Amino acid sequence: MERLDKKTALGLLKGADLLGLGAMADAMRKQLHPEGVVTFVVDRNINYTNVCVNRCSFCAFYREPGSPEAYVLGKDELFSKIDETLSLGGTQILLQGGLHPDLGLDYYTDLLRTIKERYRINVHGFSPPEIWNLAERHNLTVRETLCTLREAGLDSIPGGGAEILSDRVRKVISPKKIRSVAWLRVMEEAHRIGMRTTATMMFGSVETPKDIVEHLAVIRELQDRTGGFTAFIPWSFQSGNTELGRESGVGSHESSEKSRFSQEAGDGKEQSARTTRRAHLSSGFRAATAVDYLRVLTVSRLFLDNIANIQASWVTQGLKLAQVALRFGANDFGSTMIEENVVRAAGVSYRVSMDDIINAIRAAGFRPAQRDTYYTILKEF
Amino acid sequence: MPSSLHEKVLSGERLTREDALALFEGDDFFSLGRLASFVAGMKHGANAYFIVNRHLNPTNICVNRCRFCAFSRSKGEEGAFELTIDEMLTKLSEASQGPHPVREVHIVGGLHPDWPFDLYLHMLEAIKRAYPTVALKAFTAVEIDYLSRISGLAIGDTLQALKERGLDLMPGGGAEIFAPAVREKLCPEKISGQRWLDIMETAHGLGIKTNATMLYGHIESVEDRVDHLMMLRELQDRTAGFQAFIPLAYHPKNTEIGGFYSSGIDDLTTMAVSRLVLDNVDHIKAYWIMLGEKVSQVALLFGADDLDGTIIEEKITRSAGALAGERMTRDEMIHLIGRAGKTPVERDAFYNPVESSKE
Numbered sequence: 102m103e104r105l106d107k108k109t110a111l112g113l114l115k116g117a118d119l120l121g122l123g124a125m126a127d128a129m130r131k132q133l134h135p136e137g138v139v140t141f142v143v144d145r146n147i148n149y150t151n152v153c154v155n156r157c158s159f160c161a162f163y164r165e166p167g168s169p170e171a172y173v174l175g176k177d178e179l180f181s182k183i184d185e186t187l188s189l190g191g192t193q194i195l196l197q198g199g200l201h202p203d204l205g206l207d208y209y210t211d212l213l214r215t216i217k218e219r220y221r222i223n224v225h226g227f228s229p230p231e232i233w234n235l236a237e238r239h240n241l242t243v244r245e246t247l248c249t250l251r252e253a254g255l256d257s258i259p260g261g262g263a264e265i266l267s268d269r270v271r272k273v274i275s276p277k278k279i280r281s282v283a284w285l286r287v288m289e290e291a292h293r294i295g296m297r298t299t300a301t302m303m304f305g306s307v308e309t310p311k312d313i314v315e316h317l318a319v320i321r322e323l324q325d326r327t328g329g330f331t332a333f334i335p336w337s338f339q340s341g342n343t344e345l346g347r348e349s350g351v352g353s354h355e356s357s358e359k360s361r362f363s364q365e366a367g368d369g370k371e372q373s374a375r376t377t378r379r380a381h382l383s384s385g386f387r388a389a390t391a392v393d394y395l396r397v398l399t400v401s402r403l404f405l406d407n408i409a410n411i412q413a414s415w416v417t418q419g420l421k422l423a424q425v426a427l428r429f430g431a432n433d434f435g436s437t438m439i440e441e442n443v444v445r446a447a448g449v450s451y452r453v454s455m456d457d458i459i460n461a462i463r464a465a466g467f468r469p470a471q472r473d474t475y476y477t478i479l480k481e482f
Numbered sequence: 483m484p485s486s487l488h489e490k491v492l493s494g495e496r497l498t499r500e501d502a503l504a505l506f507e508g509d510d511f512f513s514l515g516r517l518a519s520f521v522a523g524m525k526h527g528a529n530a531y532f533i534v535n536r537h538l539n540p541t542n543i544c545v546n547r548c549r550f551c552a553f554s555r556s557k558g559e560e561g562a563f564e565l566t567i568d569e570m571l572t573k574l575s576e577a578s579q580g581p582h583p584v585r586e587v588h589i590v591g592g593l594h595p596d597w598p599f600d601l602y603l604h605m606l607e608a609i610k611r612a613y614p615t616v617a618l619k620a621f622t623a624v625e626i627d628y629l630s631r632i633s634g635l636a637i638g639d640t641l642q643a644l645k646e647r648g649l650d651l652m653p654g655g656g657a658e659i660f661a662p663a664v665r666e667k668l669c670p671e672k673i674s675g676q677r678w679l680d681i682m683e684t685a686h687g688l689g690i691k692t693n694a695t696m697l698y699g700h701i702e703s704v705e706d707r708v709d710h711l712m713m714l715r716e717l718q719d720r721t722a723g724f725q726a727f728i729p730l731a732y733h734p735k736n737t738e739i740g741g742f743y744s745s746g747i748d749d750l751t752t753m754a755v756s757r758l759v760l761d762n763v764d765h766i767k768a769y770w771i772m773l774g775e776k777v778s779q780v781a782l783l784f785g786a787d788d789l790d791g792t793i794i795e796e797k798i799t800r801s802a803g804a805l806a807g808e809r810m811t812r813d814e815m816i817h818l819i820g821r822a823g824k825t826p827v828e829r830d831a832f833y834n835p836v837e838s839s840k841e
Contacts, residue, residue, distance in 0.1 A: 119783055119823075120519070124512040390821040391776035392783070421746035422776040428511055428747060457742075464745035466509070 102129065105404045107314050114310040114400050119392060126399035126430030133409060134432045139467040140410075140476065141458055144193035144225070145186040145439035149174045149212065153199025155230065156371070157275035158345040159264075159306055159338050163199050173201065176215060183220055186439055189455070192473050195259055195436070196226035200234045206246070209235065210253035217254035223474045224254055228261035229287035233279045243290045251296065257474050258291050260299035260334060266319050267312040274306050274345060276374040285323055292329025297475060300330045300408070304397055305337035305389030306345060313397060317404045324407045331476055332410035332433060335401050336417045337389035391422050395429045402430025410476060415461075420453060424465035433476075434458055434469075483510040491517045497759050502708040505755045511747065518754035518785025525764065526787045530824035531833060532815040535586040535791035536577045540565050540605065542797065544592030546624070548669035549738040550658075550700060552801035554592050564594065567601075567608050577794055578613050582812050586791065586831040587613070589620035590653060599633035599640075603647045610648030617650040617831030623681040624656035627673045637684045645690060651831055652685055654693030654728055660713055661706040668700065668739065675710075679717055686723025691832065694724045694763070698752055699732035699744030707752070711759045718762045725833065726765035726788060729756050731772050735803025743803075746777050750784040757785025765833065770810065771799050775818065782822040788829075789815055 105113075113122060150173045153163035164171040186194060194216075209227070216224060227235075227250065236246040247255075264271060266281040279287075291298050300320050304313055324330050340346025389397075394414075402411050413431035415423035416438060423434065437455045453461075459482045462469035469482045487501055497505075505514060541564040544554035555562035565573075577584045587609065606618060621629070621644065630640040641649075658668060660675025673681075682692055696710050718724050729752045731744045744752075757766045767788040768781035778789055794809045812828070819826035828836040 120512050120515045127512065387817050390818055391779045392822045394776075395780065419774055419776060421743065421749065421774055422780070423746070425746040425750065425777065425780060460742050461745065464742065465747045466745075 102132075102406065104406055107318055110314045110317065110400055110404050111310055113403070114313060114396060119396055119399075122396065122399040122403075123429045126402040127428050129402055129406075130411075130430050130432050137467055138470045138478070138481070139427055139432055139434055139462045139465070140470050140472040140478065141434040141462070142193055142436050142472055142474065143186075143189060143191040143439070143455060144195055144436045145182060145191060146195045146197065146436075147174070147179065147182055147440070148198050149179070149196060150198040150201045150204065152201040154202055155200055155275065155277045156344075157264075157278055158374070159274050159303070159340075159343050161339075161343045161346075166202055173204070179212075179216070180219065182440070183216065183222060187220065187222065189437075189439060190471070191222070191437075191439065192471075192479065193223040193225050193436075196224055197228055197259060197261060198231065200231060206235050206239050206241075206249065209250060213250065213254035223256045225257045225259055225474055226250075226255055228259050229284045230262040230279050232258070232287050233283050243287055244294065247287075247291055247294055247296070251294065255296075257296055257331075258288070258298040260288075260301040260330070260332075263301045263316070264303045265306070265308045265312050266302075266316045267308065270306070270308045270312050273374050273377045276371055281319070285319060288329065289323055289327060292323075292327035297329055297331050299332045299334055299412075301334045301336065302397075302401070303336060303338055305393065313400075314404075317401060321405055321407060324405070328407070330408050331474070332412055333401055333405050333408045334412040334414065334435065335394075335397050336414040337394050337397075339417055340388050391418070391425075394418055394422065395426065398426055399430045415453070415458075420457065420461045424461055427462070427465050427467060433472075434462055483508050483513045488513070488517065491521065491758060494761075496761055499708055499712055502711065502755060502759045503704060505758065506704045506708065506751065511751065514751060514754045514758075515784045518757040519783055521757050521761070522766070522785045522787050528823070528825045529787065529827045530782050530819045530822065531765070531788040531827050531829045532812075532819065533586055533791040533829050533831065534582050534584050534812055535588055535831075536574065536584045536794045537797075538570055538573060538587055538589045538795075539797045540570060540589065540591040541594050541597070542592050543594050545595050545628075546593055546669065546671040548658075548672060550668055550697065550732060552733075552735065552737050552803075553797060557595055564597075567605055570605065571608060571612055573795070574609065574613060574616075578616065582828075584616055584792075584794075585829075585836065586617045586619050588653060588791075588793075589618065590622060590655060591625070593625065593628045597632075599629055599635075599643075602629060603643060606644060606648040618648050619651045619653055619831060620644070620649055622653055622656035623678045623685075624673055626652075626681050626685070627677060637681055638688065641685055641688050641690060645688060649690065651725070652682075652690055652692040654695040654724070654726070657695045657710070657714075658697045659700075659702045659706050660710045661702065664702045664706055668697075675713070679713060682723065683717060683721055686721035691723055691725045693726045693728055693767075694718075695728045695730050696756075697730045697732055699748060700734075700739055700741060707755075708759070711756060715760055715762060718760070722762070724763050726767045727756055727760050727763045728767040728769050728790075729753055730769065733772070733799060733803050746780075749773055749777050750781055753781045753786050754784040771804060775810065775814075779818045779822050782819065782824055789819065791815075 151164045152166050152171045236243050268280050410433045411431045412433045412435045413423040413426035459469045470478045471480045542555050543557050543562050630637050694714050731749050734741045765788050766786045768778040768786035769790050770778035816826040
């Protein structure tokens with residue numbers, strides 16, 4: 102199969118017949134995964150803190166330092182969450198949090214060591230913004246930071262915080278978050294020291310189809326050089342309770358009584374981002390629909406010929422559309438999500454059990470299998 | 483998919499029972515979608531319809547206790563409710579105002595043990611008087627059968643009386659699955675499939691248009707589904723009274739049957755096969771309250787041409803673990819249809835385009 106160029110991808114994203122695209126993505130999925138197995142990982146999202154200085158406009162999870170709802174997870178609570186994960190057959194924890202201004206590298210290494218002393222579990226933790234932030238605050242290189250974390254017990258890195266890897270978009274939706282090149286740099290360094298990571302894309306905010314293609318292109322380019330990405334996970338912006346959603350009026354679960362977003366707060370960067378967002382949103386912004394999601398999914402499958410696995414996002418799309426996604430290029434169902442806080446904060450809550458996941462995969466016509474972080478199959482159902 | 487099937491559809495030849503089974507059992511998901519899309523396109527071009535409507539459930543008290551239903555209650559049971567006619571009118575008042583008023587009220591409720599037939603006549607009359615331009619889509623065949631029993635009137639006379647007081651058309655509920663063995667397990671107290679068809683035939687004969695449904699994804703077989711579609715098609719050949727067919731995905735929560743939700747793949751497959759088999763039914767509806775907004779939108783690419791309506795308040799699906807919200811705005815429906823590459827057309831209860839829909 103010939104490699105898709107950016108121009109062709111853009112054409113497909115903008116206008117190709119969705120069923121035609123689906124058939125192509127489905128054929129490619131079959132070629133890459135001929136055994137008809139759809140995998141999932143049993144894990145739990147543990148958000149060690151919700152305090153974050155980045156204040157991204159699409160996020161409903163963060164709290165300001167000093168907010169009455171701010172928290173940092175205590176160790177006992179952490180242990181009981183891990184105990185529960187293991188008792189449910191879990192193999193991984195996804196450890197992520199906000200950028201807490203008072204938590205230094207020592208906190209992280211201590212956290213990792215404590216976990217590894219007590220448990221045999223894969224720690225999939227700290228997305229590039231967290232790592233970049235630590236490096237900056239401690240005057241370390243990214244590589245030094247990563248090595249320190251790995252020595253303390255970090256196994257692999259989640260692909261979050263990528264959002265859309267276009268600085269034009271990032272300046273609008275997350276002006277304080279690390280730039281595209283920094284995100285890629287963290288991933289490249291991680292791959293270079295032998296760590297595997299995933300890559301994500303959050304679309305359906307203010308990006309154009311061109312931005313999506315650019316995102317796919319930089320991921321593919323890095324993967325050509327390192328081969329370190331295990332999977333690509335596209336998902337769509339969930340607007341509930343977010344500043345971006347509130348500005349656009351699309352959030353269906355807006356809590357205006359919660360005045361978490363003071364209208365004029367923030368520095369010059371944030372204010373100019375807000376102005377740009379408003380201009381964009383007044384031109385009729387709406388959240389990505391199912392058809393939009395499937396379209397992005399198929400183009401991702403077709404374009405990322407060097408990434409083996411594409412995840413369906415049942416957390417943002419629901420089980421039924423996630424099943425449909427398995428015929429539009431996806432071959433993995435992601436995590437069972439024993440606990441998920443971030444998307445839930447945005448008003449979307451599809452709670453399902455492992456049985457639901459297994460049955461959903463089977464009902465969609467595939468053989469369900471539990472995998473580990475590295476896509477090694479552990480158990481077929 | 484055998485190429486003969488392909489050619490049959492393209493040339494407009496009618497599919498057989500065996501063809502329909504082959505479509506269900508095949509794995510040619512995208513060809514199936516394309517074929518169904520082709521047929522929908524021949525009938526409706528790029529149009530996809532929606533309606534500004536409202537549901538009204540007068541009561542959830544029901545003498546039938548179907549195993550798949552999480553809505554019904556016995557009289558006196560916790561959660562049982564019965565609305566007065568005034569309460570019904572109040573519920574409708576909000577929805578009948580503004581630039582995009584409701585065009586249709588969809589009334590469906592339980593079989594109340596004490597309500598007299600007169601109450602139903604008064605209900606229709608009162609609503610029609612208050613909202614003369616709103617179409618009243620009311621009473622499934624199951625309710626009609628019950629009303630005929632409590633009134634002592636024949637089915638035809640029952641329907642005629644209701645029609646005279648304002649009944650405009652009938653929903654297609656209560657069909658479930660016609661296969662007697664499945665029906666016996668699913669809803670033993672409910673009228674038989676044949677009785678359902680007979681009542682619809684009588685309604686069609688009186689000039690009352692109806693919908694038709696099929697509840698799938700529980701304990702039925704693929705053969706049961708195909709037979710169900712065949713029986714509908716046969717009746718439609720004689721009466722042409724079905725406006726739309728609505729495949730209803732089973733919801734397992736809080737029901738006696740339990741089990742799982744049907745898969746999104748099955749939902750789209752069933753939609754497409756229905757479009758292909760029911761060549762004599764104009765519209766195939768992706769009922770978003772049952773399928774969820776997301777799968778419904780994708781169904782517009784698998785042969786469906788209608789998303790139903792804004793609904794506003796829905797209790798039956800909700801009781802059994804609805805995957806969708808309770809209402810959708812007119813703007814949201816327009817957006818969903820547009821993003822699927824279709825032309826949104828606001829319709830009235832009879833599929834006439836509403837003037838304001840082309841904006």
